[in-house]
Amino acid sequence: MRRIFTGLCAFALVAAGALLFASAGLASGHKTDICHKGQSINVATAALPAHLAHGDTVGLCCADVDADEDGFTLCDDCDDANESINPDAEEVCGDEVDNDCDGDTDCSDADCADAAVCAPSCGAPGEPCCVDPDGTRTCDAGYSCTDGECTPTP
Numbered sequence: 001m002r003r004i005f006t007g008l009c010a011f012a013l014v015a016a017g018a019l020l021f022a023s024a025g026l027a028s029g030h031k032t033d034i035c036h037k038g039q040s041i042n043v044a045t046a047a048l049p050a051h052l053a054h055g056d057t058v059g060l061c062c063a064d065v066d067a068d069e070d071g072f073t074l075c076d077d078c079d080d081a082n083e084s085i086n087p088d089a090e091e092v093c094g095d096e097v098d099n100d101c102d103g104d105t106d107c108s109d110a111d112c113a114d115a116a117v118c119a120p121s122c123g124a125p126g127e128p129c130c131v132d133p134d135g136t137r138t139c140d141a142g143y144s145c146t147d148g149e150c151t152p153t154p
């Protein structure tokens with residue numbers, strides 16, 4: 001009776017070991033893209049911790065990724081999901097997007113210095129007069145333009 005029991009135990013151990021081996025085999029079958037010293041390589045997932053420990057990063061190197069195909073890789077493209085946003089694009093003032101990837105958005109970008117949307121407000125008392133497209137200087141109702149500034153109409 002004892003011998004049978006021992007035999008069963010041994011069988012269970014072997015079965016468990018086989019299961020473990022099988023699952024380990026499956027895991028090592030998975031591959032992961034990493035960036036290793038500036039080179040995109042594909043390694044076994046099981047080797048990932050060792051690579052991360054010496055400074056590699058998960059995913060392809062930025063120089064190898066240009067998802068939106070605008071000619072700028074992820075290294076230089078601040079939005080690699082939008083081909084109209086890249087370092088060669090024009091800053092669009094007022095869309096809350098850093099269109100040209102220089103780190104400055106809309107009115108913070110020097111490219112928008114002369115944009116109407118970035119002009120300080122005008123027309124209210126004490127503020128500069130607004131300048132209409134035809135050159136007329138105007139102020140809010142009840143105020144008139146005096147020496148370029150809006151003052152209460154006498």
Ligand SMILES: [Ca+2]
Pocket residue numbers: 065066067068069070071072073074077079080
């Ligand atoms: Ca891109």
Ligand SMILES: [Ca+2]
Pocket residue numbers: 068070072077078079080081082083084085086
């Ligand atoms: Ca882009």
Ligand SMILES: [Ca+2]
Pocket residue numbers: 091092093094095096097098099105106
């Ligand atoms: Ca913008």
Ligand SMILES: [Ca+2]
Pocket residue numbers: 091097098099100101102103104105106109
């Ligand atoms: Ca910008």
